Amino acid sequence: xxxxxxxxxxxxxxxxxxxxxxxxxxxxxxxxxxxxxxxxxxxxxxxxxxxxxxxxxxxxxxxxxxxxxxxxxxxxxxxxxxxxxxxxxxxxxxxxxxxxxxxxxxxxxxxxxxxxxxxxxxxxxxxxxxxxxxxxxxxxxxxxxxxxxxxxxxxxxxxxxxxxxxxxxxxxxxxxxxxxxx
Amino acid sequence: xxxxxxxxxxxxxxxxxxxxxxxxxxxxxxxxxxxxxxxxxxxxxxxxxxxxxxxxxxxxxxxxxxxxxxxxxxxxxxxxxxxxxxxxxxxxxxxxxxxxxxxxxxxxxxxxxxxxxxxxxxxxxxxxxxxxxxxxxxxxxxxxxxxxxxxxxxxxxxxxxxxxxxxxxxxxxxxxxxxxxx
Numbered sequence: 001x002x003x004x005x006x007x008x009x010x011x012x013x014x015x016x017x018x019x020x021x022x023x024x025x026x027x028x029x030x031x032x033x034x035x036x037x038x039x040x041x042x043x044x045x046x047x048x049x050x051x052x053x054x055x056x057x058x059x060x061x062x063x064x065x066x067x068x069x070x071x072x073x074x075x076x077x078x079x080x081x082x083x084x085x086x087x088x089x090x091x092x093x094x095x096x097x098x099x100x101x102x103x104x105x106x107x108x109x110x111x112x113x114x115x116x117x118x119x120x121x122x123x124x125x126x127x128x129x130x131x132x133x134x135x136x137x138x139x140x141x142x143x144x145x146x147x148x149x150x151x152x153x154x155x156x157x158x159x160x161x162x163x164x165x166x167x168x169x170x171x172x173x174x175x176x177x178x179x180x181x182x
Numbered sequence: 183x184x185x186x187x188x189x190x191x192x193x194x195x196x197x198x199x200x201x202x203x204x205x206x207x208x209x210x211x212x213x214x215x216x217x218x219x220x221x222x223x224x225x226x227x228x229x230x231x232x233x234x235x236x237x238x239x240x241x242x243x244x245x246x247x248x249x250x251x252x253x254x255x256x257x258x259x260x261x262x263x264x265x266x267x268x269x270x271x272x273x274x275x276x277x278x279x280x281x282x283x284x285x286x287x288x289x290x291x292x293x294x295x296x297x298x299x300x301x302x303x304x305x306x307x308x309x310x311x312x313x314x315x316x317x318x319x320x321x322x323x324x325x326x327x328x329x330x331x332x333x334x335x336x337x338x339x340x341x342x343x344x345x346x347x348x349x350x351x352x353x354x355x356x357x358x359x360x361x362x363x364x
């Protein structure tokens with residue numbers, strides 16, 4: 001697996017694919033101790049479109065994000081399938097379109113479990129969604145939380161990926177804050 | 183929805199997407215009463231590959247099939263999700279990659295229920311898989327059954343799509359055989 005060279009500036013794109021909303025968040029890392037948000041947002045294909053067109057939009061928009069941010073790594077949250085088979089199928093379809101776009105662009109994809117994201121960003125696997133989002137703001141020094149929780153989740157995924165590459169990164173980025181909201 | 187012009191030769195690509203095996207089968211139709219198999223087979227991404235690479239192979243191979251057969255319509259069997267969430271997610275991912283490739287190529291996609299396929303090809307919704315495959319051989323005058331059941335299913339899907347466009351097509355193609363094996 002390719003790793004980030006901590007001596008060089010680097011970019012990580014976090015993705016949280018879904019058929020209704022695909023959150024994304026890109027961070028730039030500078031060495032082991034500093035990261036900044038480069039951008040975040042949500043891909044929302046119109047639900048009135050035919051399924052193939054919705055999936056094509058995810059494919060195309062993910063391809064554009066890769067062209068825009070040129071990430072060294074792409075981090076995607078591991079899915080733990082839920083009990084609603086129709087939702088699981090829809091989620092799978094969205095992920096299939098996103099994964100195909102990433103592989104076509106030659107991206108290295110890292111899957112990260114929700115537990116790892118919570119542990120990395122907040123310091124405990126029992127963190128709430130709100131705690132994760134608050135720490136995303138603090139770690140990236142955002143003036144306010146991203147408008148969409150999906151975008152914040154994608155940034156959290158990118159931060160956790162950075163942490164997995166540079167184990168002390170987040171503690172250094174927020175020496176007092178880390179675990180402070182847990 | 184675009185329809186086949188029965189006065190013109192036309193091509194229909196049937197697809198049966200799956201992560202391990204994606205069956206495909208292309209037919210050429212000549213007016214309302216004659217169809218021939220143009221080709222069929224199976225896309226089998228190596229299970230040793232990373233997920234994103236497996237999905238990219240489905241995306242690329244489906245794109246190539248469209249370029250090769252230039253179908254007027256692409257027919258995909260409607261999925262009725264099963265009770266295994268992991269299988270449903272995998273199936274969804276494979277379908278997502280295939281749908282994105284089809285939409286990117288500008289294909290019109292028609293979903294067809296398993297019941298409609300059985301009714302169209304055999305004449306009864308209670309037909310077995312073996313009956314469907316036998317009728318595929320008879321309707322397309324194949325010297326032997328396709329080596330893969332997934333390829334035969336894809337041909338059946340294409341035939342059912344043709345039938346949905348030209349309701350008497352299959353009865354005309356096999357005036358004695360239709361329902362004969364039911």
